[in-house]
Amino acid sequence: xxxxxxxxxxxxxxxxxxxxxxxxxxxxxxxxxxxxxxxxxxxxxxxxxxxxxxxxxxxxxxxxxxxxxxxxxxxxxxxxxxxxxxxxxxxxxxxxxxxxxxxxxxxxxxxxxxxxxxxxxxxxxxxxxxxxxxxxxxxxxxxxxxxxxxxxxxxxxxxxxxxxxxxxxxxxxxxxxxxxxxxxxxxxxxxxxxxxxxxxxxxxxxxxxxxxxxxxxxxxxxxxxxxxxxxxxxxxxxxxxxxxxxxxxxxxxxxxxxxxxxxxxxxxxxxxxxxxxxxxxxxxxxxxxxxxxxxxxxxxxxxxxxxxxxxxxxxxxxxxxxxxxxxxxxxxxxxxxxxxxxxxxxxxxxxxxxxxxxxxxxxxxxxxxxxxxxxxxxxxxxxxxxxxxxxxxxxxxxxxxxxxxxxxxxxxxxxxxxxxxxxxxxxxxxxxxxxxxx
Numbered sequence: 001x002x003x004x005x006x007x008x009x010x011x012x013x014x015x016x017x018x019x020x021x022x023x024x025x026x027x028x029x030x031x032x033x034x035x036x037x038x039x040x041x042x043x044x045x046x047x048x049x050x051x052x053x054x055x056x057x058x059x060x061x062x063x064x065x066x067x068x069x070x071x072x073x074x075x076x077x078x079x080x081x082x083x084x085x086x087x088x089x090x091x092x093x094x095x096x097x098x099x100x101x102x103x104x105x106x107x108x109x110x111x112x113x114x115x116x117x118x119x120x121x122x123x124x125x126x127x128x129x130x131x132x133x134x135x136x137x138x139x140x141x142x143x144x145x146x147x148x149x150x151x152x153x154x155x156x157x158x159x160x161x162x163x164x165x166x167x168x169x170x171x172x173x174x175x176x177x178x179x180x181x182x183x184x185x186x187x188x189x190x191x192x193x194x195x196x197x198x199x200x201x202x203x204x205x206x207x208x209x210x211x212x213x214x215x216x217x218x219x220x221x222x223x224x225x226x227x228x229x230x231x232x233x234x235x236x237x238x239x240x241x242x243x244x245x246x247x248x249x250x251x252x253x254x255x256x257x258x259x260x261x262x263x264x265x266x267x268x269x270x271x272x273x274x275x276x277x278x279x280x281x282x283x284x285x286x287x288x289x290x291x292x293x294x295x296x297x298x299x300x301x302x303x304x305x306x307x308x309x310x311x312x313x314x315x316x317x318x319x320x321x322x323x324x325x326x327x328x329x330x331x332x333x334x335x336x337x338x339x340x341x342x343x344x345x346x347x348x349x350x351x352x353x354x355x356x357x358x359x360x361x362x363x364x365x366x367x368x369x370x371x372x373x374x375x376x377x378x379x380x381x382x383x384x385x386x387x388x389x390x391x392x393x394x395x396x397x398x399x400x401x402x403x404x405x406x407x408x409x410x411x412x413x414x415x416x417x418x419x420x421x422x423x424x425x426x427x428x429x430x431x432x433x434x435x436x437x438x
Contacts, residue, residue, distance in 0.1 A: 050106075059110040075087050169193070170194065170254075180260070181258065198211065198215065199283075200220035200284075225244060233280065236277070236323065248268030251289065273290075273291045288311060290304060298336075301327065302321070305320055315420075337349060354391065355420045359414070
């Protein structure tokens with residue numbers, strides 16, 4: 001067992017403070033964390049310079065009360081303080097997803113565990129953060145689902161620009177939600193750590209009293225646009241980005257707080273947004289959405305999808321995927337999500353494709369082709385083929401692919417795919433494809 005005695009400090013020539021950390025190896029007899037003279041030979045001394053440099057690796061006490069390895073991503077002075085100890089650090093927990101990155105104080109860091117691994121050219125980091133407006137717009141307008149679309153230089157630029165979460169929490173309706181990622185809000189919001197959203201028009205404000213004044217004037221009780229689906233308390237609204245530009249942009253700002261590798265569309269004119277809501281006597285409250293291009297040469301029927309954190313694990317994500325395919329059926333088109341898919345995105349879609357395809361194969365009598373499956377489901381033939389191949393249900397015989405649908409094998413795969421979530425009742429869908437509205 002090891003304890004730390006933060007001992008003497010001394011100024012160094014570069015303006016840092018050298019903090020002498022006493023490391024004491026304890027035997028079972030000293031588990032009361034009191035260092036006694038007889039164990040003085042076990043004492044080792046380690047010098048740590050404060051403030052910690054960007055790139056330093058250290059252990060940090062997390063919300064579970066345990067210490068976890070982190071990397072210092074950024075640091076900043078606490079207001080009104082002048083000492084080298086008076087910094088807080090933005091850290092990435094190396095064992096966890098980037099969405100758990102956070103600001104933490106020195107007292108939460110175990111200085112005995114410091115490992116210096118400072119990023120190259122740290123001295124230039126301030127310069128690199130001062131990007132031109134053109135560079136910022138270039139990053140924001142590049143639509144990226146995963147890192148596969150970015151070359152190495154663009155990826156470094158993207159990660160540098162988005163490395164520090166700018167908004168810590170938002171208030172949306174009756175929920176206060178911790179954010180996950182950076183979102184490029186307008187410059188006037190740079191100093192805000194919390195934003196207040198109107199849950200109906202999605203305008204956002206810096207202060208609670210501003211939201212309260214806005215709510216007294218806002219006459220919306222649901223997203224703008226047309227209600228195209230209602231089943232019980234669940235409604236779907238179609239929002240035209242061209243007709244509701246501010247709403248579309250605000251929805252993108254909001255979504256980026258919870259999507260790592262998605263970047264913003266400033267030009268929302270080309271998109272339709274399908275906003276899913278839970279409805280009660282106070283109005284229709286957004287739980288998630290997906291977007292799609294009005295015209296897609298690649299047959300994409302979904303560009304971006306999000307279920308807000310308070311509504312996750314309720315089947316809404318699966319519902320949104322299923323809904324996108326029901327729209328494709330109405331259009332008499334096959335559809336596929338925009339590529340490349342993230343790992344989690346592929347997992348979600350593979351689950352949907354598996355459930356839909358195997359359910360048909362279980363009930364179907366006789367032969368059935370990939371094209372027939374595609375016509376029945378609106379799933380693209382390539383997605384059907386890759387799904388059945390991953391399940392080892394496809395064999396190549398006499399120059400053609402043959403589906404091998406043993407009932408016991410189908411049951412096993414269906415069980416592994418899990419439940420399908422909420423069903424889309426197509427009799428409740430009242431919708432005309434966009435191209436027919438012109």
